[in-house]
Amino acid sequence: MKPPAALRILVPLILLLALIAAGGGLFPAAGQPFTVVNFRGEEVTINARGLYYWDTLSSAAQMQANDAVTLFLGLPLLTISFWLTQKGSLRGGLLMTGTLGFILYTYITMCFGAAYNPFFLIYIALFSLSLFAFVLSMMSFDVKTLPARFSQKLPRKWIAGLLLFVAAFLSLAWIGRIAQTFTPDTIPTLENTTSMFIQAMDLGIVVPVCLLSAVLLLRRSSWGYLLASVGLVKFLTLGTAVSLMGLNMARVGVPISPVELIVFSSMGLAGIITTFILLKNVMD
Numbered sequence: 001m002k003p004p005a006a007l008r009i010l011v012p013l014i015l016l017l018a019l020i021a022a023g024g025g026l027f028p029a030a031g032q033p034f035t036v037v038n039f040r041g042e043e044v045t046i047n048a049r050g051l052y053y054w055d056t057l058s059s060a061a062q063m064q065a066n067d068a069v070t071l072f073l074g075l076p077l078l079t080i081s082f083w084l085t086q087k088g089s090l091r092g093g094l095l096m097t098g099t100l101g102f103i104l105y106t107y108i109t110m111c112f113g114a115a116y117n118p119f120f121l122i123y124i125a126l127f128s129l130s131l132f133a134f135v136l137s138m139m140s141f142d143v144k145t146l147p148a149r150f151s152q153k154l155p156r157k158w159i160a161g162l163l164l165f166v167a168a169f170l171s172l173a174w175i176g177r178i179a180q181t182f183t184p185d186t187i188p189t190l191e192n193t194t195s196m197f198i199q200a201m202d203l204g205i206v207v208p209v210c211l212l213s214a215v216l217l218l219r220r221s222s223w224g225y226l227l228a229s230v231g232l233v234k235f236l237t238l239g240t241a242v243s244l245m246g247l248n249m250a251r252v253g254v255p256i257s258p259v260e261l262i263v264f265s266s267m268g269l270a271g272i273i274t275t276f277i278l279l280k281n282v283m284d
Helices: 007-026 057-086 090-113 120-139 143-149 156-182 197-218 222-251 258-280
Strands: 034-037 043-046
Touching: 007 057, 007 090, 007 120, 043 057, 057 090, 057 222, 090 120, 090 197, 090 222, 090 258, 143 222, 156 197, 156 222, 156 258, 197 222, 222 258
Parallel strands: none
Antiparallel strands: 034 043
16 A cells, blocks of 8 residues: 555654543542532542543543543554555554554544633644545555455454444344333433443444445455444454443443443454454565
8 A cells, every 4th residue: 555645743742632532531640539419310430630630530430441542552553554564564554554443533523522622722733634534545555456465264254243233232232221211201321421432433334334344354355354343443442442331430430331342342353353364465
């Protein structure tokens, strides 16, 4: 692949700003959480510490887990893959594009889900930079030649099966959570957010992309190879982040569904294994 010259500017900026954003979120701070009742009548516990002072204890635990994954997995992956991409490596390009997708998803959620804090402009910059970098990276692939760049031993059915499972699980989990609000006088579990923005992103973008990737990959479509590859790398990072979110929530005493924790952790592990197999079958 031939990466656009603009990525030589965008990716280093993303690396720098994400380092600041994730490092700031993990910076230790003293404080004592307190409980309030929000305008919906829902009792929530405010974190009252550090950058995520006005976020709930649950939200702060999730965001700090995501910060840790960004700092110790996402940024090293982006650095290595960017270096490989500059050498014309297809593996590097797929890794970089998937990692950019993870950073894009992360900072969209931070823009709209985190309580306002001093890093708001950094979140906007990361949202914008990673969006354009992701689009440019996707456009840099010679899509028509992709099927020939993968080994015939690539387990397409297993990869498609994982993508279909992710789509089914997210659909059932999130629609089930939304359906709970249909009962009269039910208070939605939204804590400090105004709506279910994660569910909106997953059901509106992630689920359709998983379904489309699986179908196209089974048909040996060129776009199927690209979308499935990028999606798997994103799941590698996002699955690890969600698993760590659950563990961090449990650590601070926030109730979490054992089923969701087990399934998300299993999805993360499956994403790591499947991504390794996929990249092993790429012919650079």
